Amino acid sequence: MMGKVIEEEKRQLSDYIKHYRPKQILRDRIMESIIFLGGLSAVIFTIGIFLFVIKEAWPFLSSRFSLMEFLTNIEWYPVSNVSVRYGAKALFVGTAAVTIGSMVLAIPVGIGTAIFISEFCGPKFKEVAKILIELLASIPSVVWGFIAVMVMNPFIINVLHEPVGLNVFNASIILALMSIPMIVSIGEDALRSVPDTYREAAESLGATRLEVVIRVIIPAAKNGLIAAILLGVGRAVGETMAVLMATGHSVAIPDSIFSPVRTLTATVAAEMGEAPKGSEHYQTLFTIGLSLLLITFSINFISDILLRKSWKRK
Amino acid sequence: MSSFKSTELLKSKVSKQKWVESILLVTTFALFIPVAAIFLILLIKGYPAINLNFIFAGPSNGMTEGGIFPAIVGTFWLIFLSLFFTCPLGILAALYLNEYARDNTFTRIINLAIINLAGVPSIVYSLFGLGAFVLFLKMGTSILSASLTLSVMNLPVIITSTRESLLAVPKSFREACWNVGASKWQTLWYVVLPNSLPGILTGVIFSVSRAAGETAAILFTGVAFYLPFLPESIFDQCMALSMHLYTISTQVVGVPESYTFGTALVLIGLVLIVNTLSIVVRSYYRSHRKW
Numbered sequence: 191m192m193g194k195v196i197e198e199e200k201r202q203l204s205d206y207i208k209h210y211r212p213k214q215i216l217r218d219r220i221m222e223s224i225i226f227l228g229g230l231s232a233v234i235f236t237i238g239i240f241l242f243v244i245k246e247a248w249p250f251l252s253s254r255f256s257l258m259e260f261l262t263n264i265e266w267y268p269v270s271n272v273s274v275r276y277g278a279k280a281l282f283v284g285t286a287a288v289t290i291g292s293m294v295l296a297i298p299v300g301i302g303t304a305i306f307i308s309e310f311c312g313p314k315f316k317e318v319a320k321i322l323i324e325l326l327a328s329i330p331s332v333v334w335g336f337i338a339v340m341v342m343n344p345f346i347i348n349v350l351h352e353p354v355g356l357n358v359f360n361a362s363i364i365l366a367l368m369s370i371p372m373i374v375s376i377g378e379d380a381l382r383s384v385p386d387t388y389r390e391a392a393e394s395l396g397a398t399r400l401e402v403v404i405r406v407i408i409p410a411a412k413n414g415l416i417a418a419i420l421l422g423v424g425r426a427v428g429e430t431m432a433v434l435m436a437t438g439h440s441v442a443i444p445d446s447i448f449s450p451v452r453t454l455t456a457t458v459a460a461e462m463g464e465a466p467k468g469s470e471h472y473q474t475l476f477t478i479g480l481s482l483l484l485i486t487f488s489i490n491f492i493s494d495i496l497l498r499k500s501w502k503r504k
Numbered sequence: 505m506s507s508f509k510s511t512e513l514l515k516s517k518v519s520k521q522k523w524v525e526s527i528l529l530v531t532t533f534a535l536f537i538p539v540a541a542i543f544l545i546l547l548i549k550g551y552p553a554i555n556l557n558f559i560f561a562g563p564s565n566g567m568t569e570g571g572i573f574p575a576i577v578g579t580f581w582l583i584f585l586s587l588f589f590t591c592p593l594g595i596l597a598a599l600y601l602n603e604y605a606r607d608n609t610f611t612r613i614i615n616l617a618i619i620n621l622a623g624v625p626s627i628v629y630s631l632f633g634l635g636a637f638v639l640f641l642k643m644g645t646s647i648l649s650a651s652l653t654l655s656v657m658n659l660p661v662i663i664t665s666t667r668e669s670l671l672a673v674p675k676s677f678r679e680a681c682w683n684v685g686a687s688k689w690q691t692l693w694y695v696v697l698p699n700s701l702p703g704i705l706t707g708v709i710f711s712v713s714r715a716a717g718e719t720a721a722i723l724f725t726g727v728a729f730y731l732p733f734l735p736e737s738i739f740d741q742c743m744a745l746s747m748h749l750y751t752i753s754t755q756v757v758g759v760p761e762s763y764t765f766g767t768a769l770v771l772i773g774l775v776l777i778v779n780t781l782s783i784v785v786r787s788y789y790r791s792h793r794k795w
Contacts, residue, residue, distance in 0.1 A: 330775060
């Protein structure tokens with residue numbers, strides 16, 4: 191009787207080793223390589239983006255492109271009959287103007303909110319504030335642009351008595367509201383990653399909560415907070431639809447915050463539709479795309495290094 | 505005497521802290537104002553336009569009358585097709601990073617690529633889509649090209665959220681499964697993935713709302729200003745709600761205000777419903793998790 195059971199178990203075991211186990215291993219190998227390909231996808235697409243943008247811009251980059259003209263000339267006449275000029279200085283300045291304008295508002299509010307959520311308020315308010323921030327982040331950029339045109343534009347004209355409602359000021363406010371959620375959520379992560387022992391040590395020395403925050407938490411979370419701001423800047427530089435609708439399409443160096451401008455992103459969005467495929471104008475627009483890509487890539491790279499540093503300590 | 509002095513100091517410190525705390529409270533609350541104002545304005549001005557005809561009719565008379573049905577249909581095509589591409593790929597990538605990847609330079613490069621993808625401006629995605637899908641792969645301006653562009657854009661979102669939910673599954677679950685003779689893939693398929701499904705779902709739903717609202721990325725890849733017919737296959741062009749809102753609020757003259765606000769309301773309503781769904785799934789998941 192006993193022998194039979196053991197025989198049966200032996201048979202099952204050898205069956206498992208002979209038939210089931212190899213199948214199991216084979217399936218594991220196949221899935222592992224599929225999963226590996228999936229893991230590779232992000233790298234492939236990143237390289238692909240650079241490759242295809244450079245490919246389309248290349249004929250222009252390798253022939254009449256001059257970095258001096260591109261960066262220092264303010265004359266952007268891509269379809270002029272007399273003499274075509276591709277000076278993108280005004281576009282770079284336009285992007286810088288709305289980015290700086292938005293950050294003046296977004297950095298204090300964003301970092302302030304992050305500090306408040308992380309260090310001062312209770313858990314219930316924190317939950318509510320986080321949902322609110324998520325709501326703010328979920329509003330699509332075209333709806334922000336719509337608000338800029340339909341609400342902010344008449345407000346600036348009627349209440350502030352400015353002749354043009356679509357300008358740096360308008361775009362800066364919209365962009366600030368769009369980048370605040372990112373600054374808050376990354377900033378809050380950075381503050382939360384400061385170990386509680388730091389807080390306890392400072393408080394046991396008699397520091398008030400405010401002193402703890404200013405003297406201990408902010409210096410300790412410095413890298414993460416800078417990364418949060420940088421990512422907010424990246425968001426503002428790369429934003430397209432809202433800026434396209436809010437800035438007022440004027441390729442010129444702004445002389446006040448109520449001047450209309452044109453950003454790099456808006457130029458690509460506005461002109462690509464009319465540029466014939468493969469024309470020099472089309473290639474210039476890809477060159478602008480390439481500069482945007484390089485700007486955002488460097489911002490992301492630097493903030494990644496900063497965030498990594500701040501995690502290491504934890 | 506000295507103890508009296510220190511209480512004075514403490515008092516001033518406490519009052520200073522109260523000041524700062526209330527300023528921060530006000531700035532945080534100040535964020536409520538624009539959110540509430542935007543939703544209220546859209547609701548008040550857009551609500552009168554919304555009726556069955558507005559939802560189920562096509563635009564007519566040079567897009568100044570009629571409804572937005574083709575735009576709604578187009579947006580749904582784009583959402584579902586882009587999810588179809590991006591979900592499997594994103595989940596695979598997250599599985600690799602969380603379950604297989606070692607801590608080496610290669611993994612760092614993948615992480616950097618994901619972070620970079622998350623920060624690429626949407627208009628650059630559109631240029632990439634134009635160069636890669638429309639021209640190089642000869643898909644033309646079509647729903648297919650636009651969805652592929654959107655799915656590359658949403659890839660980092662899905663990867664990050666899936667990774668977080670995989671990370672939340674305790675190691676002991678995996679160990680228990682290995683101990684009964686399951687292979688690595690069986691462990692992932694029968695234990696890890698089912699347990700992280702709600703978290704993955706949250707990320708997927710969130711990427712739906714991103715796809716619904718995105719305009720710039722689909723600008724040159726497959727969306728038309730106006731089409732008199734509905735798309736029949738993935739090789740047709742389509743209209744989209746976000747693009748339609750851009751068109752009627754800046755490109756077409758003489759569109760009645762209620763029509764544009766109505767379109768904006770439908771778009772934000774869609775995004776909001778989807779987002780609320782994702783928040784509900786997440787909080788349900790948190791309160792019902794098994795560990």
